[in-house]
Amino acid sequence: MVNIQQFFTQHRKPLVLLITILILSAEAARFSIQSLLTYQILMAIAGVIGLLPILLTAISTLQVRLISIDVLVSLAVIGAFIIGEYNEAAIVTWLFIGGEVLEDLTLQKTRSAVKQLAELAPQTAVVVGDDGSTHQEDVDFLDPGTKVLIKTGSQVPVDGVVLTGTALVNEASITGESRLVRKKAGDDVFAGTILENGTVTVKTTAAGDETTFGQIIDLVETAQDSKTKTQRFIDKFSQYYTPLVLVVAIIVGLVTRDFRLAITVMVLGCPGALVIGVPSSTVAGIGNGARRGILFKGSDVMDRLHRVDTVAFDKTGTLTQGQPTVKTIQVLRGDRQAVIDQAVAIEQQSDHPLAQAITQLTTSHNLHPTAVQTFKGRGIQAQVAGQQYFLGNLDLIKSKVDTDDALDDAVRRLAQAGKSVVIFASADLTALAIFAIQDQLRPQATVALRQLKSLGIRRLVMLTGDNVGTAAQIATNLPIDEYHAAMLPKDKAQFIENERHQGHRVAFVGDGINDSPALSAADVAIAMGSGTDVAMDVADLVLVKSDLAGLAAGVQLAKQTMKNMNENITIALLTVLLLFIGLFVGYIEMASGMLIHELSILIVILNSMRLIKYSPKVDHHQFIKRVAKVESSM
Incomplete structure (x- = not known):
């Protein structure tokens, strides 16, 4: 039976064409030669051919204890044969199989973004x-x-x-x-x-x-096959809905004694548009995002993202470009070049952006540190030529060596100027230096954050391991509601967990290995495409271009996709409701009702296809002009 099912599935289009020819031939026989017998025979043949693939699928679903739409249609068509309505049987099967062909064609269109990627x-x-x-x-x-x-x-x-x-x-x-x-x-x-x-x-x-490129294609294909909570609910709902329609049809038949009416109830109760509406929106929305460099790792991500009210950002590499450079070096003790050589050698063992800034300095000797140990969110220690050295923030240095007030004052002045500070010290304090490092804001950061506000995000928060002075300066240049400085990775994760316990829906945006705890704790984890593999593996959403404008576009696309899903559900439910009303007041019959039902499926898919060409409405330049106009009027 499986082989026969596969045959019908593979030849669905020719099957629809054959049934179409038989129905047209039957109508021609009735009107041209006025042969009712020929008409009935041709319609019966068309009905039987159309019933076979539907009945085989129905039997397969019943074997796994599932009453599918095919079961309803099969019973309705068999009933039509019993009461001698061969034309109804033929037309219903033609519409049902034709509807499946249209679904396949239109869903192929919604998957065009992934297909285009794969072809590249x-x-x-x-x-x-x-x-x-x-x-x-x-x-x-x-x-x-x-x-x-x-x-x-x-x-x-x-x-x-x-x-x-x-x-x-x-x-x-x-x-x-x-x-x-x-x-x-x-x-x-x-x-x-x-x-x-x-x-x-x-x-x-x-x-x-x-x-x-291969991972992007795989990611999008996997995401398009995932399900939102709404879709999982619809799938479960349809499992109970189909048997319910069958029971209602039986009750209608017993009460009214109208077998034809009962059969029609089974046909019109098929929830086809309801079942297809949500996945078609999902496929189109995720495909649109992929084309724009916004990779959703599942449709459930869209569901969660459109509900977010708080977005928390890491600073370095997220709000800033992630390419900090050393602005000044203050050597308090020791030889300047020796300090630089030792600092570069040690920082080459770290992937932290501040460490990478120091490694860009010019050295005179290649040194090989040993006994390297990192302190997450604080710094690093290592031995060079038998001497112990420390590189990190003020807390780390103070915990390792005795420092004086002069160091505290120097660090405070640099922090107030918006510099990130890395302190270099030897265990015996014969070498002591301060590296003042500064990063630049991403060009579109301000506009992107304002866009997020305009899209309904209530709070924008910056979480950084940097000092308070640097955090404060960054925050004053951005539309951020609050900031928290000197945070370790576990502190960021704890902050997000606390916010969620208070009822907030939180998205976190980061790019580094140290961001993975916070990304894991968030409702929606968002990684910059330029970030580490670990951050992108943990993330729910990846911004390939590492442009925060993509985040605003992603939020807008998620909202539009969920809106599209709800529109499809409304169309599907209203269609079934109106069909039943029309049926019981005498305006709808089996064939005409089935036609309307199949048209509703097509409308739902076409509505989903609008998402393929959907483009976020907020344009950077127009948005900047609008913001400037508002601010000038205040």
């Missing part, structure tokens, strides 16, 4: 051998370290690092922005991007499904 995935690469020779090879067989040659007009087939050459690369498939990015030796390139001009040799770091 490169399949082969030009591999460079050790002797300089080149040959084509499937990307799935490439190992990390393989050298790949990429020429003008070609797709970048792997994630990797440029070894030789320069090029202009269109990274729209990854970032959503079609501007050209210049690549040179040492720069990263990503699979799926287009090399518009130049020639480069790239050392592979990831290939096939392991690339950033």
Whole structure:
């Protein structure tokens, strides 16, 4: 039976065409040659052909103790045959199977964003051998370290690092922005991007499904198959709703003694639009987000995001660009260059943004620290040439060595000036220095935060491990409601848990490994695409472009998708209600009711498809002008 079902499923379109020809031939026979017998025979044949795939599916669902829509339609069509209404049987099966074909076609359209992404995935690469020779090879067989040659007009087939050459690369498939990015030796390139001009040799770091592009496709496909709470409720509801309609039909038949009416109740009670409405919205909404570099890891994320009232942000790499630089170095004790050499060597063992800023300093010697130990949110210690050194915030240094008031005063002045401070000290205090580091705000941070406010987010909070002075200066330049400084990762997570216990729905935006506890604690975890793999693994939503404007767009898209779902549910329920009213007052019959029912399914899917082309209404430039106008009038 399974093979027969597969045959009907694979040949659904030809089946609909055959039934259509039989119905038209039957109508032609009735009106042209006025042969009622030919009409009845052709309609009966069409009805039987249409009933077979529906009945087989119904039997399969009954075997797993589920009364599906197919069960209702099968019983209704069999009933139509019993009372001799062959035309009703034919038309009902034609409409039902035709509706399934339309669903397939329109759902394929809603999945177009993922299909377009998948089509962009490169399949082969030009591999460079050790002797300089080149040959084509499937990307799935490439190992990390393989050298790949990429020429003008070609797709970048792997994630990797440029070894030789320069090029202009269109990274729209990854970032959503079609501007050209210049690549040179040492720069990263990503699979799926287009090399518009130049020639480069790239050392592979990831290939096939392991690339950033491959993970994006996998992420979106997985997300589109996930379910919101609304959809899970609808699925459960339909399991009980279908048997209920069957019971109502039996009661109507027993009370009215009208077998035809009972059959019609079964046909019109099919909740097709209700079942298809939510997943079609989900597929379209997530596909739209993927095209804009906003990756939702499931439709449930949209459900949670549109309810958020508080958004908490990490500072470094989230509100700021995450590329801090050392502005000043105050050496209080010891040789300046020796301090820099030792600090750089030690900070090379850390991935923290402030540590990375120090590693960009020029050194005169390559040192090799040992016995490295990190203190989460505080700093690092290590031995260099047998001497113990500490690098970190004031609390760490004070807990390790005895300091004087001069250090406190220097740190306070720098913090008040908005600098992040990293202190370097040797265990014997023969070396002591202060690194003043500063980061820049992301260009669209202010506008993006104002947009979030306009979308109904009540509170914007900044959580940072930085000092109070730096946090205060950042906060004064942004529309933030409150900020909390000198926080360890566990403190950020605890803050979010406390907010949730008070009834707030909290989203947290971060980009680093140290943000993972807070991301895990939030109702919605949001990671910047430029962040660490750990942060993106924990996150529910990834902003590929690392642009906070994407967050505002994501919130707007989530709200629009949930609104679209509710519209579909309303359309579906109203259709069933109106059909039953029309049936009992005598305006609706089986075939006409089934036509309206199938049209409601099509309307629901077409309504969902509007999300594919939906674009967030708030434009950066218009928003800035509007804000400026409001502020000038105050």
